[in-house]
Amino acid sequence: MSNPSEDTSKRGELTVREQVFHADLDRDLGETNVTLLGIDLHPVVFPLAVLALGVFVTLTIGLGEQAALAYETVFDYVNRTFGWLYVLAVNVFIIAMVAFGSSRYGNITLGGPNAEPEFSRSGWIAMLFTAGMGVGLLFFGVAEPMYHFLSGGGSFFDASPETPAAGRAATAITMFHWGFHPWAIYGVVGLGLAFFSFNRGLPLSFRSIFHPLLGDRIYGAPGHVVDLAAVIATVFGLATAAGLAALQINAGLDFVATTYFDARIPTTVWSAISIIAVIIAITTLSVLAGLERGIKRLSQVNVVLMLTLLLIVVAGGPTVYLLDVFDSGIGAYLGNFLELSFHAEAFAGSDAGWQHDWTIFFWGFWIVWAPFVGMFIARISKGRTIREFVGGVLVVPALFSLVWMAVFNGAAIFVELHVLSGGVIGPLQDRGRAVALFEMLSFYPFTFVTSLVATVNLVTFAVTSLDSGSLVTSYLTAGGKQEVASRQRVLWPILIGGTAAALLLGNGLKALQTAVIATGLPFAVLILVMVYTIYLGLRREIELHRSAAYREAVTEHTDSEPVDPTHSPVSTRRDD
Numbered sequence: 001m002s003n004p005s006e007d008t009s010k011r012g013e014l015t016v017r018e019q020v021f022h023a024d025l026d027r028d029l030g031e032t033n034v035t036l037l038g039i040d041l042h043p044v045v046f047p048l049a050v051l052a053l054g055v056f057v058t059l060t061i062g063l064g065e066q067a068a069l070a071y072e073t074v075f076d077y078v079n080r081t082f083g084w085l086y087v088l089a090v091n092v093f094i095i096a097m098v099a100f101g102s103s104r105y106g107n108i109t110l111g112g113p114n115a116e117p118e119f120s121r122s123g124w125i126a127m128l129f130t131a132g133m134g135v136g137l138l139f140f141g142v143a144e145p146m147y148h149f150l151s152g153g154g155s156f157f158d159a160s161p162e163t164p165a166a167g168r169a170a171t172a173i174t175m176f177h178w179g180f181h182p183w184a185i186y187g188v189v190g191l192g193l194a195f196f197s198f199n200r201g202l203p204l205s206f207r208s209i210f211h212p213l214l215g216d217r218i219y220g221a222p223g224h225v226v227d228l229a230a231v232i233a234t235v236f237g238l239a240t241a242a243g244l245a246a247l248q249i250n251a252g253l254d255f256v257a258t259t260y261f262d263a264r265i266p267t268t269v270w271s272a273i274s275i276i277a278v279i280i281a282i283t284t285l286s287v288l289a290g291l292e293r294g295i296k297r298l299s300q301v302n303v304v305l306m307l308t309l310l311l312i313v314v315a316g317g318p319t320v321y322l323l324d325v326f327d328s329g330i331g332a333y334l335g336n337f338l339e340l341s342f343h344a345e346a347f348a349g350s351d352a353g354w355q356h357d358w359t360i361f362f363w364g365f366w367i368v369w370a371p372f373v374g375m376f377i378a379r380i381s382k383g384r385t386i387r388e389f390v391g392g393v394l395v396v397p398a399l400f401s402l403v404w405m406a407v408f409n410g411a412a413i414f415v416e417l418h419v420l421s422g423g424v425i426g427p428l429q430d431r432g433r434a435v436a437l438f439e440m441l442s443f444y445p446f447t448f449v450t451s452l453v454a455t456v457n458l459v460t461f462a463v464t465s466l467d468s469g470s471l472v473t474s475y476l477t478a479g480g481k482q483e484v485a486s487r488q489r490v491l492w493p494i495l496i497g498g499t500a501a502a503l504l505l506g507n508g509l510k511a512l513q514t515a516v517i518a519t520g521l522p523f524a525v526l527i528l529v530m531v532y533t534i535y536l537g538l539r540r541e542i543e544l545h546r547s548a549a550y551r552e553a554v555t556e557h558t559d560s561e562p563v564d565p566t567h568s569p570v571s572t573r574r575d576d
Contacts, residue, residue, distance in 0.1 A: 048346060
């Protein structure tokens with residue numbers, strides 16, 4: 001082994017820690033890349049990703065109803081045949097996250113003992129949250145519980161529709177879908193990417209998580225396939241989100257114009273496409289501003305806007321009732337946590353099918369989003385201990401989601417039970433999910449302000465998602481390199497937004513959404529394998545910390561006593 005005491009930051013040379021942990025590492029990130037118009041590209045992943053994107057969009061639009069029917073058939077088959085696997089897999093993820101955070105592995109620092117966080121804790125949490133949920137909370141915060149209110153709790157709760165009992169059921173189910181389980185999915189992927197990249201010096205790409213099983217084959221065909229699948233899932237998932245956000249922004253602008261200015265803003269496909277163009281333009285500016293001034297600041301703006309909207313609804317609405325809804329909802333959610341988590345419709349009888357339309361749909365959606373959100377979480381989490389990572393990723397954003405869903409669900413149910421039956425449900429059934437939030441806000445004070453805040457928040461969330469998505473796809477299509485040119489990052493929002501616009505124009509957005517969710521199954525299997533490879537990596541980390549080679553390397557490098565060999569120490573640092 002070469003002298004481990006020689007620590008240098010020069011390109012191509014390894015730090016003390018890297019020499020000990022992987023002395024045979026002789027690859028430079030992106031060493032096989034090609035440069036095109038100043039853009040550093042992986043020669044396999046990038047062209048195949050663009051080709052797959054073009055073929056899918058062309059076929060979806062060209063085949064029209066045939067494509068939609070094919071996607072729907074696959075979606076139904078996957079959900080009804082493998083729903084049980086989704087249920088078990090997501091529970092494995094949440095168990096794994098708790099186990100990693102609470103065990104001896106929790107002391108390991110992502111990036112090594114001396115790694116420092118790049119962002120303050122508040123900035124880190126803000127970026128975590130806005131990348132992981134964002135538009136979804138605004139889009140489904142009112143719409144989803146109203147559907148459960150109409151069904152009486154689907155196949156799980158036996159409640160009469162449109163009753164107080166149905167309201168309780170709707171609150172618990174919505175909390176379940178937006179609570180701890182989605183963040184466990186994101187967390188597993190993010191932890192794996194962060195550990196193998198920052199602690200092992202491997203590329204910041206999906207393939208690296210499988211290094212304990214594949215070894216150097218991650219740089220060959222198996223690794224290309226894994227990264228390609230992650231790019232496609234990220235682009236299609238973000239295109240779907242951008243399309244849905246554009247439709248809801250369009251609905252919000254029309255609501256404000258109609259209600260307060262006696263005017264109309266057309267809710268047409270071309271209006272939505274125009275909104276997507278504006279989002280792309282703002283995203284481009286954010287990308288050029290950089291990670292610190294772009295995504296970080298937008299994420300903080302997102303949180304401020306959401307808190308403003310939340311506080312206005314709580315203060316201007318039935319405050320005590322909303323607080324009661326939160327207490328009761330949390331009780332119903334946690335009281336039924338295990339049964340909800342493992343619920344399958346083996347005994348659902350005539351109610352069978354509800355779980356596939358909702359729970360399995362959401363699990364598939366979160367799983368497909370995991371490559372994008374997980375990589376972004378990994379990128380911003382260097383310097384955090386695994387215990388801090390688990391707490392920040394699994395607990396804090398989930399708690400905010402629970403509060404949000406309780407307030408907006410409770411505000412809508414209050415309208416239905418105590419103000420005007422059908423006041424929110426009627427427009428929802430007539431004009432779709434995009435109008436549900438704004439119709440609920442119309443029953444409360446400061447409607448003009450809250451509607452504008454919600455609309456602006458939708459825009460900033462969409463921009464943040466596209467910006468962080470461009471970061472992720474740039475890494476994946478640059479061989480895992482973490483330093484990519486701005487022009488490279490600008491390319492992806494244009495491609496993602498263009499995909500959303502083309503599918504809206506060709507009436508293919510619903511088809512895309514269906515197709516994306518259907519791909520959740522293979523990703524669920526991949527993430528299950530990741531749980532095992534992460535365990536192997538963390539176990540090896542502890543073994544190496546206990547090794548004489550590591551103690552000797554640290555001693556020689558620091559000319560001091562070695563660190564505690566049983567744990568990766570946490571650096572002394574200040575979080576603002």
